Each structure stands twice: as C-alpha cells, then as structure tokens.
Amino acid sequence: MSYAYSTTDALCDVSLSVGPGELLVVAGPNGSGKSTLIEVLAGVRRPRTGRVVRRGDVALVVQRPDVSPMLPVTVRDVVTMGMWRGRFAGRTTRADRVGVTEALERVGIRRLAERPLATLSGGQRQRAFLAQGLVRRPDVLLLDEPTAGIDESGVLGVHELLREETRRGAAVVCISHDPHAVAGAHRVLRLHEGRVAHRPVRESQPRSTPSSSAIGS
Ligand SMILES: Nc1ncnc2c1ncn2[C@@H]1O[C@H](COP(=O)(O)OP(=O)(O)OP(=O)(O)O)[C@@H](O)[C@H]1O
Known part of the structure; x- marks a missing residue:
C-alpha cells in the first residue's frame, strides 16, 4: 500500500x-x-x-502524547479507556478493574494509579499509555x-x-x-x-x- x-x-x-x-x-x-x-x-x-x-482486536500505543493540565483524568482512567475498544463503555466490571490494576503493575506504575495524568513525567506517561494498550489483551x-x-x-x-x-x-x-x-x-x-x-x-x-x-x- x-x-x-x-x-x-x-x-x-x-x-x-x-x-x-x-x-x-x-x-x-x-x-x-x-x-x-x-x-x-x-x-x-x-x-x-x-x-x-x-x-x-487491534490496540495502538502512540508516542507520549501531550496532555493538557486541565484534563481531569487519572492514570487509572486512562488505562481503563483501553478497555473501551473505540467507544464509551460506561460502567466497568470488577474484572475490568482487576485487569487495569494488573496492566498498571506490569508497566511499573501501580503506585501512580490515582494521580492526575498531567502530573506525570514523560516516561511515566509513556508507561501509562503502554498499559492502556496492554489492558484488553489485544x-x-x-x-x-x-x-x-x-x-x-x-x-x-x-x-x-x-x-x-x-x-x-x-x-x-x-x-x-x-x-x-x-x-x-x-x-x-x-x-x-x-x-x-x-x-x-x-x-x-x-x-x-x-x-x-x-x-x-
Ligand atoms: N501531518 C503531516 N503532514 C505532512 N507531512 C507529514 C505529516 N506527518 C509526517 N509527514 C511527512 O511524512 C514523512 C514520514 O513521516 P513519519 O512521521 O511517518 O516518519 P518517521 O519515520 O516516523 O519519523 P521519526 O523517526 O522522525 O518519528 C516525512 O517526510 C514527514 O515529513
């Protein structure tokens, strides 16, 4: 192509x-x-x-996107979005939440889960987006x-x-x-x-x- x-x-x-x-x-x-x-x-x-x-199912991990300091999302939110498969999924199940915690753990930022995304360093933010790509096991x-x-x-x-x-x-x-x-x-x-x-x-x-x-x- x-x-x-x-x-x-x-x-x-x-x-x-x-x-x-x-x-x-x-x-x-x-x-x-x-x-x-x-x-x-x-x-x-x-x-x-x-x-x-x-x-x-295809997941894309983009390179550390810039994040507005006004964006009211935590690291956990961003990883949870990885479960959405391109559309807003609304409520999450207990299994989803366990999966999100596992993904955070795999990339070494579980302790940052409740931090606003915009407060992370560049490398930490990259890890968050990696977890977002991994979370639904594409x-x-x-x-x-x-x-x-x-x-x-x-x-x-x-x-x-x-x-x-x-x-x-x-x-x-x-x-x-x-x-x-x-x-x-x-x-x-x-x-x-x-x-x-x-x-x-x-x-x-x-x-x-x-x-x-x-x-x-
Ligand atoms: N939005 C855009 N509008 C116009 N040209 C673009 C755009 N994005 C990329 N290009 C051009 O397309 C070509 C390929 O760019 P691309 O970003 O895919 O390269 P890359 O190999 O990923 O580069 P890098 O290693 O710097 O990230 C380059 O010549 C670039 O200037």
Whole structure:
C-alpha cells in the first residue's frame, strides 16, 4: 500500500504481514515513514492505494502524547479507556478493574494509579499509555516507540513485556531504534524514504509459528 500527505509521499508500495505470536520491529531514519505506517496499520489513516487486512482486536500505543493540565483524568482512567475498544463503555466490571490494576503493575506504575495524568513525567506517561494498550489483551498490538523517555532498566522491561505479548499469541508491530528491540525481534522491517529498504529478514524463530497473518497490507 501507499500513503501520501498533501505534499509528501510518505509510504510507497509497502507490503508486509505479521502473524500471531510474531514481533516485527520497524526501523529506519527520521522521516522514513514509520509512524505513518503504524497509523495506517491501525486504521487511523486510510492508505491511498492498497489495503490493510486486520484480524482480531487491534490496540495502538502512540508516542507520549501531550496532555493538557486541565484534563481531569487519572492514570487509572486512562488505562481503563483501553478497555473501551473505540467507544464509551460506561460502567466497568470488577474484572475490568482487576485487569487495569494488573496492566498498571506490569508497566511499573501501580503506585501512580490515582494521580492526575498531567502530573506525570514523560516516561511515566509513556508507561501509562503502554498499559492502556496492554489492558484488553489485544490480538494485534501496534506501538510507536514505546520506550521513548523510559529509563534504561525500564526499557528492558518493556521489551520483555512485548515478548510476553507474543507468547500469549499477539501479533506485535513496534517502531524502535533500540538495538535490544531489533535483536529481540522475529523480523525487522527497515524503511527508507517511505519504501522497504530490505525485505523483512527472519532474525530468529518465532516461539509459535504463525498460521496466518493477523495484520497485513
Ligand atoms: N501531518 C503531516 N503532514 C505532512 N507531512 C507529514 C505529516 N506527518 C509526517 N509527514 C511527512 O511524512 C514523512 C514520514 O513521516 P513519519 O512521521 O511517518 O516518519 P518517521 O519515520 O516516523 O519519523 P521519526 O523517526 O522522525 O518519528 C516525512 O517526510 C514527514 O515529513
């Protein structure tokens, strides 16, 4: 598929597929089209040509969005929103609340649950949005530089979380410049000026062999 902003061809003839249990890392220089690709895969942007096939529930973890100090939401609220699947869900069940606490624990910010989101540091906020993506155990997890602003020991924890997600069968696509992420990936897709620089190369065997693609274009 291809995607263009008004004056810029951001993606040209990009084709990929990711199966359940696979971790695909998307790498490439600034401006090469990585964020655009994740947004097109997530359905936030519609490809200009071609199509994206998604199987199952898809969650997107964006890169530390700016938060207005006026926004009256706590960290727990933000993670709970991850349960909504794109629409307001109203009341939460006890199981939802347990799931939210577990997600907060997995990303190491359970103690911050009742804090207003706007009072968090950048790295803490990134963890909150990671928990939002993890909370409903999606079939497809798309992440735009999830370790941005996260300290060194936290980065390793995030990589382990992504491997855990693949072990339970999720298809994971993660933008990262981090050599650890690249080393731990099943495949790496390198973009250059909106095109695939090399075909994805299998760098290690996935723990479960994908039977069909969970997402592809
Ligand atoms: N909203 C926009 N309007 C116009 N052009 C855009 C827009 N967003 C991105 N672009 C352009 O599209 C191309 C791809 O941008 P994209 O953000 O996808 O790259 P990236 O690889 O994620 O970069 P980075 O590593 O800096 O985050 C770039 O040339 C960029 O300038």
